[in-house]
Amino acid sequence: MVAGGIVAGYAPAWKDISSVDMSKFTHINLAYAEPRANGTFALESSYNVDELADKIHRAGARVLLSLGGYSGSAHLSDILKYSDSRGTLISGVVDYLKTHNLDGVDVDWVSSECNKVDVQNDASNLLVFVRELRQALDSAVMPSGAKRLLALGVGMTPFTGPNGQPLSDVSGFANWVDYINILAYDVNGQQSNTGPNAPLNFEYGRGVQQSLVTAIDSWTQAKFPANQITAGLAFYGRSSMAKTDMSMQPWNVYQAQEGVARGDNDDGLWADRCTGNPASYSGVWSYGNLRKQNLLQSADTAVSPWQRYWDSVSLTPWLFNPSSKVFISYDDQSSISAKVSHVVGKGLRGVTVYDITMDYNNELISVVWGAIKPDNAEQTSLSPLPKSSETFSWPSSSSQTTPTPTPSSSSNSSSSVVHVLWNVL
Secondary structure, eight states: OOTOOOEEEEEEESSOOOOOHHHHHEEEEEEEEEOOOOEEEEEOOOOOHHHHHHHHEEEEEEEEEEEETTTTOOHHHHHHHSSHHHHHHHHHHHHHHHHHHHHHHEEEBOOOOOOOOOTTTTHHHHHHHHHHHHHHTTOOTTTTOOOEEEEEEEEEOOOOOTTBBBBOOOHHTTTOOSSSOOOOOOOOSSBBOOOOOOOOSOOOSSSSOOOHHHHHHHHHHTTGGGGGGEEEEEEEEEEEESSGGGSSSTTOOOBBBBOOOSSSOOOOBBBBTOOOOOOOOEEEEEEEHHHHTTSEEEEEEOOTTOOEEEEETTTEEEEEEEETTEEEEOOHHHHHHHHHHHHHTTTEEEEEEEEEEEEEEEEEHHHHHHHHHOGGGGGGGOOOOOOOOOOOOOOOOOOOOOOOOOOOOOOOOOOOOOOOOOBOO
């Protein structure tokens, strides 16, 4: 059990979330409000925010507005640079929270081709922003008297400093935010080889040399308190086209690929306005659609011609179809359980799920809830009081542990949006 444990989840504004069991979450993030160049912002949602907030509150959870995201972070560097635009954004956020009875704000400054970058000043400007936002939130408590929350969605290494390296001391941020969420997914898949989407551990010399383990270590070594960290969990996977029959090397999740394969039935052609590239598929498969579209007949059994394997280093499953050569890296009950066990063992505050619509009959969230065992009554007093100085320095290092199990496979009959790379600041 995690004292005051957090089980948070993103609720994308463009999705139908009416059937989601909100009682399995302590916090719901309404994603994403996108800031404009002048500091105002808009949340274009498919749901009524007031009705949804009321429903979530009745389920015992708190509601946060998520600000930024992949295409919504384009103007943040310029906005945070100037006191006038910072003030406009802060007052707009506070007014929105009060108008819609929301419990706080989650700021996700996500790196993309849309963004301007000011390496010399972005981190220091963000610190000024969170301090000013915290002070404004503390002056706008909930009707119940509870403080409003301030969270940050962050990348797998601490914020980039003026020398282009991750800061080695981010303790100043911890004085102003309630918690951060490490977005530890979309790790592999953009390279020439296949690989795990959300590895617990990486394999030395193969694939991206980052994982949930190294991400947590990077932040705690940079002096961010473990009990103010949640770990991001992916309730989805990503698909690609392998160049060869991967079933000939079932122990090897890193094999040559040709590009993204179409994802599940919810995956459509999408034009990335940040890159300007032609419309393409994201390759995303929600865990729920792996079950509904009959690629998996149970949580750990594939339907022919699909074959299920287990990577013993990243502790994640993968699917392969020898007929189409489509590879899918995803998370299931076993991999989520391994991640949550690590989170609990490291003394983290909890987890944040992307996203709440992607489960199947609560198969994944029940694993999370059972391990975290949050007490919703404790969620009304999360805010630490600001103290100590706002300092940071650089660079920092990281390490990881590497457990063991063995490859597994499977077998009986049928077929084959999130388009984001989470590199924050």
